[in-house]
Structure formats: C-alpha cells, structure tokens
Amino acid sequence: EAGVTQFPSHSVIEKGQTVTLRCDPISGHDNLYWYRRVMGKEIKFLLHFVKESKQDESGMPNNRFLAERTGGTYSTLKVQPAELEDSGVYFCASSPRQAGEAFFGQGTRLTVV
Amino acid sequence: TQLLEQSPQFLSIQEGENLTVYCNSSSVFSSLQWYRQEPGEGPVLLVTVVTGGEVKKLKRLTFQFGDARKDSSLHITAAQPGDTGLYLCAGGYAGNNRKLIWGLGTSLAVNP
Numbered sequence: 001e002a003g004v005t006q007f008p009s010h011s012v013i014e015k016g017q018t019v020t021l022r023c024d025p026i027s028g029h030d031n032l033y034w035y036r037r038v039m040g041k042e043i044k045f046l047l048h049f050v051k052e053s054k055q056d057e058s059g060m061p062n063n064r065f066l067a068e069r070t071g072g073t074y075s076t077l078k079v080q081p082a083e084l085e086d087s088g089v090y091f092c093a094s095s096p097r098q099a100g101e102a103f104f105g106q107g108t109r110l111t112v113v
Numbered sequence: 114t115q116l117l118e119q120s121p122q123f124l125s126i127q128e129g130e131n132l133t134v135y136c137n138s139s140s141v142f143s144s145l146q147w148y149r150q151e152p153g154e155g156p157v158l159l160v161t162v163v164t165g166g167e168v169k170k171l172k173r174l175t176f177q178f179g180d181a182r183k184d185s186s187l188h189i190t191a192a193q194p195g196d197t198g199l200y201l202c203a204g205g206y207a208g209n210n211r212k213l214i215w216g217l218g219t220s221l222a223v224n225p
Binding site (some may be wrong): 004031033041042043044045048056058059083091093095098101102106107113 | 119122153154155156157158161201203211212213215216217
C-alpha cells in the first residue's frame with residue numbers, strides 16, 4: 001500500500017511567485033494534516049482536514065496560505081505570493097481516525113529566494 | 114520560547130553504548146509522542162504515552178512519561194548504527210491530539 005506522497009520534493013521560487021504543494025494521503029484516510037518546519041525552529045501544525053472540511057486551520061500563518069481538499073482525497077497548499085520567511089519543509093500526514101497514528105509524507109522543501 | 118525542550122541537541126556515541134534523551138516542558142500534556150526521522154523522510158511514530166508514570170518498551174527502546182505529564186525520556190540500550198536519526202518528541206492536548214507541540218529534536222549518530 002502506498003504511503004503519504006508529496007509533490008514536489010523540492011521547490012525553489014522567487015519572492016512574490018506562487019507555489020502549490022500537493023499531498024496524496026493514504027487511501028481511505030479521512031484525516032489529513034499539514035505541518036511546517038522552518039529552519040532552526042520546531043515543526044508547527046498548520047491545519048487539519050476531515051474529508052473535504054477544514055476541522056482546524058488555526059495554525060495557518062496568514063491569508064497568503066490557502067489549503068484545499070476538494071473531494072476529500074488529495075490536498076493542495078498554495079502560497080501566494082511567497083515571502084522569504086515561507087521557506088521551510090512542509091509535511092503532510094494522514095490518519096484513518098483523529099486518534100491513533102498519523103503517517104507522514106517525506107515533505108516538500110520550499111526555498112523562497 | 115520553546116514549549117518542549119529536548120536535550121541533548123546532538124549526541125554521537127559508539128555502537129553498543131546506552132543513551133538517554135530528554136523532553137521537558139512546563140506544560141501538562143494529555144499525551145506525548147516520540148518520532149524518529151531520517152534525512153529526506155517524514156517523522157515516523159515510535160510510541161505514544163498517555164498516562165503519568167507510564168513506561169513503554171519497544172525492543173531496545175524504553176520510553177517514560179513523567180508522573181506530572183510534563184516530561185518524557187527515551188532510553189536506548191546497546192545502540193546500533195541503525196538507530197541513527199533525529200528523535201522528536203511532540204505533546205498533544207486533550208480534544209486535539211493532532212495539533213501537536215513539537216520539540217526541536219535530538220540528532221543521534223551511532224558510530225560502528
């Protein structure tokens with residue numbers, strides 16, 4: 001069974017550009033989470049989907065970030081316009097239930113120059 | 114200010130040695146998770162502890178949750194090169210165990 005997959009694995013963009021990150025959760029997992037780790041800082045929660053609904057988006061940094069999960073399958077996280085401080089590794093995780101183990105993808109390393 | 118402090122930040126030991134890494138907080142958590150992360154990969158859950166004073170063993174790894182549920186430790190016996198990686202602890206609050214508070218991690222290198 002395929003694990004959580006994220007695309008792209010790396011992205012380098014210029015300040016002001018738009019980037020869209022994609023996460024394909026494990027099939028059948030209703031819960032999908034986005035996290036971010038900025039260099040030198042701890043991993044931080046961004047938001048949580050249950051199927052296509054946003055359960056908790058309290059960790060989203062600002063309105064330049066937009067997450068969607070149309071159809072309750074894969075999710076996208078768009079950053080528009082990107083700023084230098086958005087650089088970091090973005091992780092996606094999924095779980096079948098809210099409790100229990102969440103499985104992480106390999107992450108997308110975003111560099112804004 | 115870090116809510117979860119992990120120590121040491123870096124640790125380099127020889128194969129066969131024992132080690133303990135720590136995860137401390139002034140906050141009380143309803144659960145605490147330990148993860149291991151390898152370069153280019155996402156964190157992989159090792160264990161979840163939920164009861165104060167709880168001890169869980171996973172082969173050569175022993176995890177303990179403090180009585181007050183503010184701190185935890187991970188002890189590895191007879192470390193092997195395959196144990197090399199970044200060990201992260203993350204605390205969860207009741208009602209939303211996914212909105213985890215993460216530590217910075219302990220980077221462990223086990224040399225043959």
